[in-house]
Amino acid sequence: xxxxxxxxxxxxxxxxxxxxxxxHLRSAIMLLAPVIGGLxxxxxxxxxxxxxxxxxxxxxxxxxxxxSLLFGYIFHIGAFxxxxxxxxxxxTLQHVTGLLYAGSAVGAVFAGDLFTLFVFWEILGLxxxxxxxxxxxxxxxxxxxxxxxxxxxxxxxxxxxxxxFWLETGSLEFGEIGLGVSGxxxxxxxxxxxxGFPFLHNWITDGYPAATATGTVFLCCFTTKVAxxxxxxxxxxxxxxxxxxxFMACYPIxxxxxxxxxxxxxxxxxxxxxxxxxxxxGIGTALALNGAVAHAFNDVLFKGLLFMSxxxxxxxxxxxxxxxLGGLYKKMPITxxxxxxxxxxxxxxxxxxxxxxxxxxxxxxIEEGHGIVWMFMLFASAGVxxxxxxxxxxxxxxxxxxxxxxxxxxxxxxxxxxxxxxxxVAIGVFPAMLYSILPYDADYHAYxxxxxxxxxxxxxxxxxxxxxxxxxxxYPAEVxxxxxxxxxxxxxxxxxxxxTLVRALAAVxxxxxxxxxxxxxxxxxxxTRTHGPQGTLARTWPTGSMVLxxxxxxxxxxxxxxx
Amino acid sequence: xxxxxxxxxxxxxxxEVQQRIxxxxxxxxxxxxxxxxxxxxxxxxxxxxxxxxxAFYGFxxxxxxxxxxxxxxxxxGRSEDYxxxxxxxxx
Numbered sequence: 001x002x003x004x005x006x007x008x009x010x011x012x013x014x015x016x017x018x019x020x021x022x023x024h025l026r027s028a029i030m031l032l033a034p035v036i037g038g039l040x041x042x043x044x045x046x047x048x049x050x051x052x053x054x055x056x057x058x059x060x061x062x063x064x065x066x067x068s069l070l071f072g073y074i075f076h077i078g079a080f081x082x083x084x085x086x087x088x089x090x091x092t093l094q095h096v097t098g099l100l101y102a103g104s105a106v107g108a109v110f111a112g113d114l115f116t117l118f119v120f121w122e123i124l125g126l127x128x129x130x131x132x133x134x135x136x137x138x139x140x141x142x143x144x145x146x147x148x149x150x151x152x153x154x155x156x157x158x159x160x161x162x163x164x165f166w167l168e169t170g171s172l173e174f175g176e177i178g179l180g181v182s183g184x185x186x187x188x189x190x191x192x193x194x195x196g197f198p199f200l201h202n203w204i205t206d207g208y209p210a211a212t213a214t215g216t217v218f219l220c221c222f223t224t225k226v227a228x229x230x231x232x233x234x235x236x237x238x239x240x241x242x243x244x245x246x247f248m249a250c251y252p253i254x255x256x257x258x259x260x261x262x263x264x265x266x267x268x269x270x271x272x273x274x275x276x277x278x279x280x281x282g283i284g285t286a287l288a289l290n291g292a293v294a295h296a297f298n299d300v301l302f303k304g305l306l307f308m309s310x311x312x313x314x315x316x317x318x319x320x321x322x323x324x325l326g327g328l329y330k331k332m333p334i335t336x337x338x339x340x341x342x343x344x345x346x347x348x349x350x351x352x353x354x355x356x357x358x359x360x361x362x363x364x365x366i367e368e369g370h371g372i373v374w375m376f377m378l379f380a381s382a383g384v385x386x387x388x389x390x391x392x393x394x395x396x397x398x399x400x401x402x403x404x405x406x407x408x409x410x411x412x413x414x415x416x417x418x419x420x421x422x423x424x425v426a427i428g429v430f431p432a433m434l435y436s437i438l439p440y441d442a443d444y445h446a447y448x449x450x451x452x453x454x455x456x457x458x459x460x461x462x463x464x465x466x467x468x469x470x471x472x473x474x475y476p477a478e479v480x481x482x483x484x485x486x487x488x489x490x491x492x493x494x495x496x497x498x499x500t501l502v503r504a505l506a507a508v509x510x511x512x513x514x515x516x517x518x519x520x521x522x523x524x525x526x527x528t529r530t531h532g533p534q535g536t537l538a539r540t541w542p543t544g545s546m547v548l549x550x551x552x553x554x555x556x557x558x559x560x561x562x563x
Numbered sequence: 564x565x566x567x568x569x570x571x572x573x574x575x576x577x578x579e580v581q582q583r584i585x586x587x588x589x590x591x592x593x594x595x596x597x598x599x600x601x602x603x604x605x606x607x608x609x610x611x612x613x614x615x616x617x618a619f620y621g622f623x624x625x626x627x628x629x630x631x632x633x634x635x636x637x638x639x640g641r642s643e644d645y646x647x648x649x650x651x652x653x654x
Contacts, residue, residue, distance in 0.1 A: 257632035258640065330573040366607045374608070382624035398575055450604040454611075457595045458621035464592050465625030467585060476633045482646065484639040491646055 011103025060112025066439035078221035085416035086214035105222035114162035125151025131215030150203035161186030194227030213311035237284020245279025253383030286442035291360025309339035312409035327401025347389035352428035
């Protein structure tokens with residue numbers, strides 16, 4: 001057993017060392033960080049708490065319980081996979097920020113107080129922005145800044161909420177917060193931004209497709225899952241989350257169907273999956289919470305796998321747009337197969353991981369009497385199959401052969417994808433592996449006849465729907481386009497309002513200036529007439545007139561003297 | 564499936580393979596409905612009691628999603644340089 005240390009430490013040390021090493025040594029250091037960290041976690045006891053007293057503040061930088069451990073495990077697995085996936089790069093910036101980013105996610109889930117959480121929250125936001133900037137093109141600079149604005153907004157809300165909470169309660173401990181308490185709403189939205197709440201989600205769909213091929217794999221593992229963790233700890237059973245989650249699960253599927261950039265399709269798909277988690281947290285029963293966090297655990301693997309397969313396509317061909325791809329299964333058969341495993345998993349077929357976690361949320365919805373929401377979630381489940389289950393592998397690897405020059409992805413990428421794929425299937429086949437580490441006490445069996453049958457019916461007939469649309473020519477073709485989303489408000493509407501306002505003010509200004517100009521001109525001319533060089537008052541007086549006036553003055557004195 | 568084999572259509576591009584996959588799908592769909600009628604699955608909601616409810620719902624949901632998305636495309640679809648044009652204007 002390893003000596004006890006803060007789980008952030010291995011990542012921090014590796015990040016520092018990675019900055020000064022290169023080649024195989026750096027690769028070894030980077031791969032070792034999650035391995036050492038992971039081994040350390042296996043030896044941890046729940047209930048470990050490290051407290052510091054800082055004046056009147058009690059800080060808990062390190063606290064271990066079943067919930068933080070679950071996320072700790074998956075973040076270490078995710079970090080290992082993402083590092084392995086990006087190990088072929090010679091980009092120090094990405095390696096260092098990637099490790100810091102993964103480490104801060106680990107730090108955040110083991111933070112026992114809101115201040116420590118805030119610190120890791122900020123490192124998380126800042127380090128991840130570099131994974132977008134690492135694309136090093138003009139577009140990524142602007143996108144990285146927009147991405148960072150959301151992260152900082154979330155951080156500011158968290159800090160303000162935490163301070164208010166502390167002033168009112170006198171404690172900074174991060175436990176259940178709820179909306180009733182002072183600052184609760186601010187913290188709720190701080191978490192909500194990073195969960196991808198509706199209309200606050202654009203940093204995901206804007207940022208993730210713009211990051212480097214490997215950077216997106218890091219991004220999809222951590223930020224949103226930390227937010228789900230924080231939401232599950234702070235706001236379990238908050239009813240609004242049920243409806244927010246249902247909305248998040250439904251609306252992105254429409255955008256995903258018409259989106260051309262396949263990594264953006266996956267970004268929308270991620271919001272859809274987050275919807276299931278947020279909804280589960282909102283229900284708040286042990287079963288639902290277990291379902292939400294188990295789905296977060298699985299999502300790191302299957303969404304990571306899908307982003308990795310699209311990253312491999314981007315790395316090899318330089319393209320991610322559906323309209324420019326197709327036929328790659330002949331040249332990238334292993335990547336294609338692994339992508340299909342990811343697609344099957346996210347669609348939640350029986351015997352893969354999403355089936356055993358999503359069904360917990362669905363069952364909880366029925367148990368708690370949310371029949372209407374359940375219908376919407378079932379609708380969203382069919383939608384997932386369309387955009388993530390069929391569209392992603394179909395347009396990248398099949399569809400029309402574009403004869404793109406390509407080869408199989410590098411071996412480290414294939415290895416990383418294989419690990420994720422094996423885990424996706426293993427968790428689906430042996431659900432007890434995951435169920436045994438879930439934090440809440442609820443008995444659940446995913447594999448009963450009804451569940452398997454109904455899910456297979458839903459999915460098989462949804463595929464039949466795709467075949468029907470395809471054969472009847474109704475399936476929408478992939479066209480290069482931009483689809484307006486909520487970001488239109490700040491990328492188009494606000495600038496437009498701003499420019500209109502500037503123009504209007506300029507017009508009003510020049511209108512008001514016209515009489516003013518005329519008046520001031522008149523004033524100037526008048527002054528020039530009297531005070532100018534030729535003006536009456538500026539005329540040089542002859543010496544004679546001065547002598548005359550002195551004489552008058554003296555005369556006045558004389559008269560006064562006589563009086 | 565040789566990497567250099569560009570001109571020959573791959574296995575997935577051959578119509579007979581595609582047809583076989585389709586037939587397999589039709590068979591599975593049929594089988595699932597038959598099983599649904601034979602076994603007595605648990606139901607919690609009244610709507611679930613409709614025979615093969617999940618099959619209808621899956622099909623309808625998917626067709627609905629795609630059709631609505633096509634309508635959405637008319638509403639929100641813009642040319643690819645939509646925001647670039649705006650950036651230039653702003654600059």
